[in-house]
Amino acid sequence: MQMTFPLWTFGLLMISLTGAHELNHFPENFAVAKRYENYTLTCNSKPDDIVTWKLNGDPLEDEENVELNGQNLTVSDIDTPNLGDYSCWRGEEMLSSTYLLLKADEEDTIDSLINCRAKSYDCNFNCTWTGNGYTAVRLGLGHNCSKSSESCQWISSSRRLAEGELQFEMSHDLSPYAEESTMLELTAEAIRDLSVFRTSKRFYLRDIVQPDSPQIVKCELVNEDVNVTIAPPSTWSAPYSFFSLEHQIEYVLRDDGQTGHSSSTLIPKKISKLRVRSRDSLVLSNWSHPPLSAFARYLFLQICNVLSCPCGFLPCVPPVSTWFVLSLLQRICPTHLL
Numbered sequence: 001m002q003m004t005f006p007l008w009t010f011g012l013l014m015i016s017l018t019g020a021h022e023l024n025h026f027p028e029n030f031a032v033a034k035r036y037e038n039y040t041l042t043c044n045s046k047p048d049d050i051v052t053w054k055l056n057g058d059p060l061e062d063e064e065n066v067e068l069n070g071q072n073l074t075v076s077d078i079d080t081p082n083l084g085d086y087s088c089w090r091g092e093e094m095l096s097s098t099y100l101l102l103k104a105d106e107e108d109t110i111d112s113l114i115n116c117r118a119k120s121y122d123c124n125f126n127c128t129w130t131g132n133g134y135t136a137v138r139l140g141l142g143h144n145c146s147k148s149s150e151s152c153q154w155i156s157s158s159r160r161l162a163e164g165e166l167q168f169e170m171s172h173d174l175s176p177y178a179e180e181s182t183m184l185e186l187t188a189e190a191i192r193d194l195s196v197f198r199t200s201k202r203f204y205l206r207d208i209v210q211p212d213s214p215q216i217v218k219c220e221l222v223n224e225d226v227n228v229t230i231a232p233p234s235t236w237s238a239p240y241s242f243f244s245l246e247h248q249i250e251y252v253l254r255d256d257g258q259t260g261h262s263s264s265t266l267i268p269k270k271i272s273k274l275r276v277r278s279r280d281s282l283v284l285s286n287w288s289h290p291p292l293s294a295f296a297r298y299l300f301l302q303i304c305n306v307l308s309c310p311c312g313f314l315p316c317v318p319p320v321s322t323w324f325v326l327s328l329l330q331r332i333c334p335t336h337l338l
């Protein structure tokens with residue numbers, strides 16, 4: 001006879017296999033112990049209370065690895081089986097509970113999983129976390145967090161970007177106008193399989209600044225050249241005279257396919273594609289990312305206007321690549337593009 005199991009049995013099985021032993025948040029009270037060491041948990045009880053303990057809801061009696069001593073419970077030879085939620089009880093009343101977690105053996109491994117970027121010198125920046133298998137992650141800024149102090153203000157992720165990829169919105173209180181002499185200190189904590197990973201790193205805000213893509217305001221034909229007027233990205237710090245940006249235009253010549261760069265606003269007219277990027281001209285930050293599709297579409301329309309191409313009927317779809325594709329224009333109105 002063939003046995004059939006309803007789907008929900010499978011669901012229950014999955015929950016009991018994975019759910020009970022994974023944490024998807026940092027518990028309010030937790031303790032981090034080293035593997036094979038002993039750890040003493042203290043119950044929040046009065047000296048002469050008679051207390052009992054539970055691990056993950058199951059009563060703890062004369063187990064091998066635990067020793068009761070008044071209001072204390074010592075867990076020895078700590079390893080995966082004795083991790084979890086230890087609660088202490090006076091009769092039916094729960095007095096306190098502490099989650100016992102393991103200190104990860106290789107903590108530095110998470111250092112490379114955090115990537116921060118600031119679009120400007122204003123008071124916010126974003127960090128992304130890319131690491132699969134971690135069920136809870138939090139970040140904190142400042143000395144209180146690197147010291148694991150109670151007063152650390154932990155930030156949890158504000159959105160999930162993809163599988164294993166989380167975004168954190170951080171804010172700092174550095175003045176954008178002062179010369180930056182204080183390093184930011186970022187601490188990350190992550191839980192995987194009831195192990196806690198922890199790392200701190202220090203950097204200057206200027207080291208993570210990367211402007212957004214600049215905007216093309218205008219394109220004008222000047223003899224055999226095109227004069228491209230570029231404006232800072234709207235997310236950049238103001239005033240622009242103080243937070244100066246340098247721009248670079250990259251283009252591909254139509255005749256021989258050669259790539260050229262221009263830090264002036266004048267570029268040759270006979271090009272097949274172009275793109276523009278910015279960076280902080282004082283600290284030589286990383287260049288902005290290539291333009292977004294929406295921006296490329298805007299640029300497309302701009303160039304249409306400059307070259308007076310009858311492009312009203314053109315499907316001005318954003319180009320597939322981040323390059324502005326003039327070749328499409330060439331095909332449709334070759335006489336306008338000499």
Ligand SMILES: *[C@@H]1O[C@H](CO)[C@@H](O)[C@H](O)[C@H]1NC(C)=O
Pocket residue numbers: 040042069070071072
């Ligand atoms: C219980 O633990 C606390 C803190 O670790 C310690 O001060 C106290 O002496 C312990 N009590 C007993 C009865 O061992």
Ligand SMILES: *[C@@H]1O[C@H](CO)[C@@H](O)[C@H](O)[C@H]1NC(C)=O
Pocket residue numbers: 037038067076077
């Ligand atoms: C841990 O506890 C066990 C049993 O109570 C004891 O034998 C051992 O010496 C303790 N280890 C340490 C490092 O305190």
Ligand SMILES: *[C@@H]1O[C@H](CO)[C@@H](O)[C@H](O)[C@H]1NC(C)=O
Pocket residue numbers: 117118119124125126167169
């Ligand atoms: C952080 O990311 C959010 C969402 O993607 C975005 O709206 C915000 O502008 C970003 N902030 C900074 C300072 O990069």
Ligand SMILES: *[C@@H]1O[C@H](CO)[C@@H](O)[C@H](O)[C@H]1NC(C)=O
Pocket residue numbers: 142144149151
């Ligand atoms: C750090 O903690 C101390 C004492 O707990 C507190 O006075 C101080 O304001 C905290 N600093 C920050 C930046 O939160």
Ligand SMILES: *[C@@H]1O[C@H](CO)[C@@H](O)[C@H](O)[C@H]1NC(C)=O
Pocket residue numbers: 218222227228229265266
């Ligand atoms: C290019 O345009 C900018 C801004 O519109 C203008 O200031 C500049 O004089 C122009 N350059 C040339 C060579 O026409």
Ligand SMILES: *[C@@H]1O[C@H](CO)[C@@H](O)[C@H](O)[C@H]1NC(C)=O
Pocket residue numbers: 206207208209210284285286
């Ligand atoms: C530029 O980006 C690279 C990799 O994205 C990073 O390692 C480097 O620290 C950044 N440098 C600056 C000055 O932003």
